[in-house]
Amino acid sequence: MHKFIILLGLLFSNLLFASTADVETNYTAIIMFILFVGVTLFITYWASKKTHTAKSFYTAGGNITGFQNGLAISGDFMSAASFLGISGLVYLSGFDGLIYSIGFLIGWPIILLLIAEPLRNLGKYSFSDVVSFRLKQKPIRILAACGSLSTVILYLIAQMVGAGKLIEILFGLPYYSAVMIVGGLMISYVTFGGMLATTWVQIIKAVLLLSGATLMAFLVLYQFEFNFNQFFSEAVNIHSKGENIMAPGGLISDPVSSISLGLALMFGTAGLPHILMRFFTVPDAIEARKSVVYATGFIGYFYILTFIIGFGAIILVSNNPEYLNDSGALIGNNNMAAIHLSHAVGGDILLGFISAVAFATILAVVSGLTLAGASAISHDLYANAFLTGKNNEKMEMKVSKLATIFLGVLAVFLGILFEEQNVAFMVGLAFAIAATTNFPILILSIYWKNLTTRGAVIGGSAGLFIAILLVILGPVVWVDIFGNNEAIFPYKYPALFSMIVTFVGIWFFSKTDKTKTSTVEKKLFESQYFRSQTGVGIDKPNAH
Amino acid sequence: MQIRDTKKIYHQLKQARIKILAPLILLTVTSYFFFIWVIAFNPKFFGALIFDTNISIGIFLGFLLILLIFLITLIYVYLANKILEPLIKKIKKNA
Numbered sequence: 001m002h003k004f005i006i007l008l009g010l011l012f013s014n015l016l017f018a019s020t021a022d023v024e025t026n027y028t029a030i031i032m033f034i035l036f037v038g039v040t041l042f043i044t045y046w047a048s049k050k051t052h053t054a055k056s057f058y059t060a061g062g063n064i065t066g067f068q069n070g071l072a073i074s075g076d077f078m079s080a081a082s083f084l085g086i087s088g089l090v091y092l093s094g095f096d097g098l099i100y101s102i103g104f105l106i107g108w109p110i111i112l113l114l115i116a117e118p119l120r121n122l123g124k125y126s127f128s129d130v131v132s133f134r135l136k137q138k139p140i141r142i143l144a145a146c147g148s149l150s151t152v153i154l155y156l157i158a159q160m161v162g163a164g165k166l167i168e169i170l171f172g173l174p175y176y177s178a179v180m181i182v183g184g185l186m187i188s189y190v191t192f193g194g195m196l197a198t199t200w201v202q203i204i205k206a207v208l209l210l211s212g213a214t215l216m217a218f219l220v221l222y223q224f225e226f227n228f229n230q231f232f233s234e235a236v237n238i239h240s241k242g243e244n245i246m247a248p249g250g251l252i253s254d255p256v257s258s259i260s261l262g263l264a265l266m267f268g269t270a271g272l273p274h275i276l277m278r279f280f281t282v283p284d285a286i287e288a289r290k291s292v293v294y295a296t297g298f299i300g301y302f303y304i305l306t307f308i309i310g311f312g313a314i315i316l317v318s319n320n321p322e323y324l325n326d327s328g329a330l331i332g333n334n335n336m337a338a339i340h341l342s343h344a345v346g347g348d349i350l351l352g353f354i355s356a357v358a359f360a361t362i363l364a365v366v367s368g369l370t371l372a373g374a375s376a377i378s379h380d381l382y383a384n385a386f387l388t389g390k391n392n393e394k395m396e397m398k399v400s401k402l403a404t405i406f407l408g409v410l411a412v413f414l415g416i417l418f419e420e421q422n423v424a425f426m427v428g429l430a431f432a433i434a435a436t437t438n439f440p441i442l443i444l445s446i447y448w449k450n451l452t453t454r455g456a457v458i459g460g461s462a463g464l465f466i467a468i469l470l471v472i473l474g475p476v477v478w479v480d481i482f483g484n485n486e487a488i489f490p491y492k493y494p495a496l497f498s499m500i501v502t503f504v505g506i507w508f509f510s511k512t513d514k515t516k517t518s519t520v521e522k523k524l525f526e527s528q529y530f531r532s533q534t535g536v537g538i539d540k541p542n543a544h
Numbered sequence: 545m546q547i548r549d550t551k552k553i554y555h556q557l558k559q560a561r562i563k564i565l566a567p568l569i570l571l572t573v574t575s576y577f578f579f580i581w582v583i584a585f586n587p588k589f590f591g592a593l594i595f596d597t598n599i600s601i602g603i604f605l606g607f608l609l610i611l612l613i614f615l616i617t618l619i620y621v622y623l624a625n626k627i628l629e630p631l632i633k634k635i636k637k638n639a
Contacts, residue, residue, distance in 0.1 A: 095590070098606040099583060102576070102613075109572045109616045113565050233598035246600035247591025248583040258584040262577065286629065289621050296617045300610045533557060534632050536639045 028352025029170060029359075036208075036360045037185065040201045047193035047200070054393045057194035057400060058125040058375050059280040062540070064199055066287040070294020072199045073278050075206035077104065077299050079365040080358050081162050081427065083209065083306060084335040090310020091318070091330075091337035094235075094245025097310055101303035103262065105296065107269025112292040115270055117285040118446045118532035126372075127276040127438065128380045131445045134524035136453040136517065138385045140441075143460050145380040147437035148273040150464070152373035153410070154430040155274075156366060160415030161423045163362040169332045170339065170355040175419060183412035186367045190374065190404045195281060198367045205364040208357045210298065213305040216338070216354070219345035220312030235314045245314070257491050264495035268431030271438030274372035285535050306338070313337035316344045370407050377403035425476040428493065432471065436463040436498040444506060446532055449525040452518040455510025463502030470494035550638045557631040564623045568616055579609055 051057050064072070082104065090097030123129035128144035160179055167178035189197050224231040232246070239245050269275065279288050317323050317330070323340040325331050330340065342354035378400035383392070441460045444451045471477055473488040510518075531537050582590055582602075590602025 095600070095602055095606070098603065099580075102579065102606060102609055105610060105613050106572065106576045109568070109613055109620075112617050112620060113569055113572070229598050232600075232603075236598065243591070246593070247602055248587035255581075255584045258580045259577075262580045266576065286625070289624060293614075293617045293621050296614050300614045304607065304610060530554065533561070534554070534635045534639075536636055 026171060026348075026352055026355060028348055029355035030352075032352055032356035033171075033359050036204075036356060040185075040189065040197075040204065040360075040363075043200045043204075044189050044193035044197040047197035051192075051194040051196055054125070054379075054396050054400070056196065057397060058277070058371075058379065060194070060196040060199050062281060062283055064281040064287075066282060066290030067294055068199070068203055069278055069282050069287065069291035070298065071206045072202040072281075073275060073291060073295035074298035074302065075202035075209075075361075075364055076275055076278070076368050077295070078206065078209055078302050078361065079159065080166060080361045081159065083213070083302075083361065084166070084338055084358065086303070087306045087310040087313065087338040087341075088333075088335040090307055091313045092334050093241065093249045094239070094311070094314075095247055096249045098303075098307060099248070100265075101307065103265030104269065105300055105303060106266050108292060108296040108299070110266060111270045111275075112289065112296070114443060115276075115446070116279055116288045116292055117535075119276060119442075120279050120282065120285045120288040121532050121535040121538050122446070122528065123280055125277070125280055125379050126375050127273065127442055128376070128384075131441050131456070132384070133445065134521050134528050135445065135451070135456060136521075137388065139453055139457045141380040141385040143457050144438070144441065145376040145385070147271075147433060147441075147460070147464060148376040148380070149373055150468075151271070151273060151430045151434050151438065152369050152376070152407075153414070154426045154433070155272075156369050156373070156407070156411045157414045157418055158423045158426040158430070159362060159366050159369070160411050161418050161421070163359075163366070164415055164419065166335075166358060166362070169336065170358065176416060179412050179415040182362060182366060183408045183415075185363055186370055186411075187405055187408035189363075189367045190371050190408075191401045195277075195371060198364075198371050199278075199281060201367060202364045205357070205360045206298065209361055210302060210305075212342075212350075212354050212357045213302060213309065215350070216342055216345060217305045217308040217312070219350075220308060220316070220341070223316075223345075231311065231315075235311045238319060239314050256496065257493055260491060260493035260496035263499060264428065264431045264435045264493055266435075267439045267499070268433075268435035268495070271434030271442065272430075273376065273434075273438065274368045276438075276442075277372050277375065283540075284538065309338050309341060312345070313341040317341050320344065366411065370404055370411070373407045374400050374403040377407075422476075422480060425471065425492075429467070429471050432467045432493065432495045432498065433464060435495050436467045436502050437461075440499065440502045440506060446529075448510075449522055449529075450510050451506065452510045452513040452515075452521050454513045454515070454518065455506045455508070458509040459502050459505030459507070462505045463498045466501045467494050467498035470497060547638075550635055553631050553634050553638075557628060557635070560627050560631065564620065564627065568620055572613070572616055575609060575612060579605065 050061070055061060086097050086100055089100065119127060119130055122133050128141050131144055132140040160182065163182050164175045164179040167173050168175050189201055221231065224234070236243050236245065282288050282291060317337060317340045323331055323344070330336055339351065339354060339358070343351040378396050382399045383396045437460050440463065441456045445456070470489045471494055474494065475487040475490070475492055478484050478487045590600060592601050593599065594601055594604055
């Protein structure tokens with residue numbers, strides 16, 4: 001731990017003195033950020049004393065309350081990408097930002113109604129516990145780990161690149177040091193403090209972000225005496241697209257894309273490993289249920305705020321020369337709309353606060369992702385697929401910490417590698433994979449009696465393969481990145497097609513499975529279903 | 545006696561859960577795909593303004609949908625705690 005503190009000290013001196021010349025150093029932001037890091041490192045130190053067992057490392061001992069977990073889940077969802085990205089999208093084209101917000105939110109009732117309780121009742125540390133409850137451990141764990149790791153790594157790259165760019169603009173820090181600071185802090189939170197530290201970092205950040213966004217929306221609406229009529233008409237008058245910002249624009253143009261994107265967002269949320277993992281931090285199904293209500297409330301409220309912030313930026317930022325460069329575009333890019341608005345309504349102090357919160361947000365989200373990825377490596381691949389469940393908790397803990405460091409270094413490396421690439425498609429791909437692989441095997445293992453190992457493995461991996469292939473052959477990668485003239489697969493979003501492949505594959509190869517093990521697997525369904533519905537035999541939380 | 549009791553309550557639990565889940569899932573899926581469907585086929589409808597305000601139908605319904613999503617989770621938890629949880633408690637007692 002000491003070595004880490006010294007290392008972090010070095011990184012911070014970097015932060016203070018290595019500012020590039022063209023950006024003004026924002027001292028309020030730096031002070032607030034250092035304060036945040038100080039508090040979170042103290043929490044990590046406190047958590048490290050309580051994190052001795054695998055259970056405490058993966059699930060914070062299972063003693064987080066529904067309310068706390070709701071805040072932590074909403075924190076996972078309110079990433080810097082969704083705060084700055086959605087308010088930036090609203091700033092750019094108005095209504096279209098709302099399509100994304102609602103897509104991200106609609107997955108929550110699905111999680112609550114179909115997944116949260118059975119997940120908590122059947123699993124221990126990760127959703128693969130649930131899928132392999134009655135199926136063959138080794139192949140299922142490997143498949144689930146592949147699904148989890150590809151989701152986590154894609155998401156991490158997108159967050160890392162976004163983080164580097166953002167910090168470059170906000171703090172005037174070189175891209176490399178920004179990415180390395182994020183990587184270093186995230187490794188120390190997760191390796192020393194496990195899920196307990198990761199959860200509290202997420203909770204603190206969620207509270208900060210919600211308060212900051214609330215304050216901004218309040219200050220914007222205050223100028224219009226809370227008259228929405230006047231607020232929207234002012235925005236329409238100022239925006240170059242005029243009244244078109246009140247209606248759907250070009251985000252979705254054909255029905256296939258709209259359904260495909262809709263499916264990916266709706267079911268992808270229910271297959272994100274770092275979100276699913278949070279349901280094991282609460283003691284029982286009752287608290288799991290509660291946490292979804294709180295999370296949905298906070299996330300929904302947050303999206304309403306980002307919408308107001310985006311429109312506020314149209315009115316207060318888009319024609320203020322202070323925030324525009326010579327060609328009349330926003331300094332930085334459109335994603336900076338919320339940041340500039342914070343300065344417009346609250347001066348240097350609010351700008352500093354919101355910048356620090358944006359940085360904190362990135363840190364908290366990448367920590368949660370890394371923890372989920374590390375558990376896929378240590379719990380699923382190492383302990384259950386490789387050691388085939390022979391209980392060796394000490395080694396599993398060691399492996400999970402090594403996996404965290406490995407993923408952290410990998411994230412920094414990939415973050416630097418992809419600096420100049422368009423990474424926006426990666427979050428979309430992560431959702432598509434989650435909806436195509438993780439979600440179907442999870443939901444079918446809970447509700448479909450006839451699911452067998454063979455069906456899950458063939459269907460799940462076929463879907464994973466197709467989803468990645470279709471994205472590579474689609475317009476974003478094939479045309480925009482590889483520079484070909486025409487896409488081989490015409491749609492941006494693969495989920496509709498890849499989900500059909502998965503479900504049909506799983507259905508066919510399960511139905512035709514006549515092996516002995518498959519009969520046993522089907523027989524085990526009744527008792528599994530009983531436990532999933534009632535929680536009899538559930539894994540208990542740690543005693544205090 | 546106890547085992548038969550458990551079986552009976554478990555059956556009740558499954559029935560009750562389906563009765564609560566079915567309408568809520570239907571409401572979630574249809575309202576969302578209606579929203580997406582209008583965006584894909586009839587975006588002009590969402591651009592129209594409500595009466596003599598400057599707020600468009602799309603923005604109004606979008607906000608309403610966010611509220612509805614939250615209400616769905618709230619209704620489910622209320623019903624689950626009121627109807628399902630007592631049944632689950634009985635089963636746990638017998639187990």
